[in-house]
Amino acid sequence: MSTELSRLANSLTLSPTRTFDKQARELAASGKKVLFFTLGEPDFPTPKNIKRAAFAAIKNDFTHYTPVPGILELRQAICDKFKRDNNLAYSPDQIVVNAGVANSLYLAFNCILNPGDEVVIPVPSWPTVFSQVKTTGAEPVFVQCKEENDFELQFQDVAAAVTPKTKCIVLNSPCNPTGAVIPEKTIKKICELASEKNLWLLSDEIYEKLIYSGKHISPALYHQNTITLHGVSKAYAMTGWRIGYTATPIQLATAITSLQGLAIGNPTSVSQKAALEALNGSQGSVSKMKKEFRNRRDSIVKLINEIPYLRANLPKGAFYAFTNVSNLFGKKTPGGKTLLNSVDVSNYFLNEALVATTPGQPFGSDAHIRFSYACSQEQIIEGMQQLKKAVEKLT
Numbered sequence: 018m019s020t021e022l023s024r025l026a027n028s029l030t031l032s033p034t035r036t037f038d039k040q041a042r043e044l045a046a047s048g049k050k051v052l053f054f055t056l057g058e059p060d061f062p063t064p065k066n067i068k069r070a071a072f073a074a075i076k077n078d079f080t081h082y083t084p085v086p087g088i089l090e091l092r093q094a095i096c097d098k099f100k101r102d103n104n105l106a107y108s109p110d111q112i113v114v115n116a117g118v119a120n121s122l123y124l125a126f127n128c129i130l131n132p133g134d135e136v137v138i139p140v141p142s143w144p145t146v147f148s149q150v151k152t153t154g155a156e157p158v159f160v161q162c163k164e165e166n167d168f169e170l171q172f173q174d175v176a177a178a179v180t181p182k183t184k185c186i187v188l189n190s191p192c193n194p195t196g197a198v199i200p201e202k203t204i205k206k207i208c209e210l211a212s213e214k215n216l217w218l219l220s221d222e223i224y225e226k227l228i229y230s231g232k233h234i235s236p237a238l239y240h241q242n243t244i245t246l247h248g249v250s251k252a253y254a255m256t257g258w259r260i261g262y263t264a265t266p267i268q269l270a271t272a273i274t275s276l277q278g279l280a281i282g283n284p285t286s287v288s289q290k291a292a293l294e295a296l297n298g299s300q301g302s303v304s305k306m307k308k309e310f311r312n313r314r315d316s317i318v319k320l321i322n323e324i325p326y327l328r329a330n331l332p333k334g335a336f337y338a339f340t341n342v343s344n345l346f347g348k349k350t351p352g353g354k355t356l357l358n359s360v361d362v363s364n365y366f367l368n369e370a371l372v373a374t375t376p377g378q379p380f381g382s383d384a385h386i387r388f389s390y391a392c393s394q395e396q397i398i399e400g401m402q403q404l405k406k407a408v409e410k411l412t
């Protein structure tokens with residue numbers, strides 16, 4: 018025997034979005050004033066009513082183990098949310114509360130996939146999705162969403178990617194990193210295809226509340242074997258509380274509960290009480306944050322398009338501007354380096370303009386970089402001014 022790590026452990030790296038953020042944080046720690054457009058997390062504090070619910074939970078000693086799938090009150094509140102917002106009827110035994118949607122995704126994939134299965138993933142996509150598929154031994158099959166279609170997923174591309182090995186189709190609307198929203202007619206056709214071929218649909222709806230144009234439609238309305246993933250991180254500025262949830266047919270919910278029991282026992286008790294208040298309490302803070310995100314989206318997209326060689330579409334949802342930087346490829350930096358890809362451009366922007374972004378390559382498009390505009394208007398203005406100067410220095 019040996020003390021070597023497993024094949025899985027040896028195949029793992031830090032998530033690419035975290036890698037670029039880490040690099041920028043190291044530069045900031047050396048005393049430089051770096052402007053961050055990296056991580057997808059709202060800069061707003063968690064709303065006060067939610068924090069009060071968490072304080073009360075601690076005060077009332079709600080600090081012990083809970084049922085594995087989460088407390089019944091919260092699972093009922095999630096069912097009420099689905100009925101209210103999406104016209105979906107779930108019972109609490111179809112809901113499992115997890116430690117964030119990243120965890121929901123991991124549990125769901127591990128409960129449906131076997132090595133050799135194929136999973137259709139529209140790209141550009143959150144890289145965690147395909148990295149997680151690979152850890153199960155299944156194969157991601159990519160469907161390219163094109164910029165000229167506003168990154169909107171096309172039904173015929175999905176249909177062409179389905180093979181006899183396909184087990185699941187992943188949907189993420191609004192999408193990280195493009196902000197694209199899938200129209201209802203496309204969702205319906207994909208659901209028909211999934212029903213006909215007997216496939217799982219996995220729908221990550223974490224940005225549902227952040228849609229500025231277009232309408233959110235849950236595929237679970239049209240296809241029974243849908244795994245709906247949702248959570249409180251983005252809409253309620255609760256990224257650190259780690260609460261996500263799955264809504265599925267009961268048999269899968271039971272499997273997810275068993276795997277969760279092995280992996281984490283239960284989601285954090287105090288965070289569950291906070292999430293309960295997020296879903297049942299006033300939704301005023303969500304509309305305020307959304308209004309502010311829309312203003313920031315309008316500013317950043319306008320300012321990006323004023324920078325020579327950069328081009329960004331107006332995203333319909335989420336809080337990212339996925340920006341085409343391919344017109345910079347071939348240009349030389351003042352240090353004599355030729356920019357060849359999105360990683361080079363991100364690195365140049367970081368080192369020359371102190372603007373931290375995420376290259377598009379890990380999301381599945383090397384022609385782009387991602388700006389997260391979950392930051393202040395002042396930072397957007399200052400950052401884009403610095404970028405413009407950096408671009409003007411290229412020859």
Ligand SMILES: Cc1ncc(COP(=O)(O)O)c(C=O)c1O
Pocket residue numbers: 057116117118119120143189192193221223248249250256260261
């Ligand atoms: C599409 C998508 N799903 C899920 C998550 C993660 O959500 P959570 O904080 O609940 O793990 C992210 C985070 O960036 C995301 O972009």
